[in-house]
Amino acid sequence: MSYATILVWDVGWVRRITLNRPERRNAMTPEMQMELIAAFEDAAASDCRVVVLAGEGEAFCAGLDLSVLQAANDKSAAEHRSDAERIAKLFRTLYELPKPTIAAVQGAAVAGGTGLATICDFTLALASAKFGYTEARIGFVPALVSAYLALQIGDKAARNLLLTGRLFDAAEGYRLGLVTDVVAPWALDKEVKKLADTLVANSPASLSATKKLMAAQHRAWLDAAVEMAMEANAAARETADFREGVAAFLEKRKASWVR
Secondary structure, X not given: OOOOOEEEEEEOOEEEEEEOOHHHOOOEOHHHHHHHHHHHHHHHHOOOOEEXXXXXOXXXXXXXXXXXHHHXXXXXXHHHHHHHHHHHHXXXXXXXXXXXXXXXXXXXXXXXXXXXHHHOOEEEEEOOOEEEOOHHHHOOOOHHHHHHHHHHHOHHHHHHHHHXXXXXXXXXHHHHOOOOEEEOHHHHHHHHHHHHHHHHHOOHHHHHHHHHHHHXXXXXXXXXXXXXXXXXXXXXXXXXXXXXXXXXXXXXXXXXXXX
């Protein structure tokens, strides 16, 4: 299968999926989201035993591409809902992928990029990597990532990150439990390979069964949380704050929120 926005190749039992829009800091477009879903589904059905998710260039993933934000104001409610459903499917497919997943984070992973990086089973990051659920800065709602974040670090800590919209480094991500290990720049590929080799040495049937079991334990709660999140995501795109936030971001000025 050929892709336009990602690279996919196998090294032994390990499949590497790399976001490949370095000139746009690997920002996500609908095309990239659909290609990632297809690549994850293909990996799930393949003989690979581990999936590594990475980003080409300086950034891991800068979230949504500016072109997506610019077009948002012209979309209908049904189109907003379709966008939310696509992002929800992307995160859910990654979360429920029956093979162990490793995110190799060499640079910024922001908004939806933070979601991609931290939904993986393991997140290895350089000390210089930055994370952040920055949606509140542009009048958006970090809806779909919030379900997974609350599941991972609890309600109180999740509120801290979601409501402030602040950036945080890999060391704080490690303390929160979102980052598995903080590694030196020269050691990222080495540590990813070391972890992948450990996982490949384990029983693939056992790993798959364990992942399916853990996903099933949270499925009822996650189903309800994601449904509410899709509604919130779509609704947020039609608000005055979102229109103002996107305009301010694109015009590189401070937002003037509606009172």
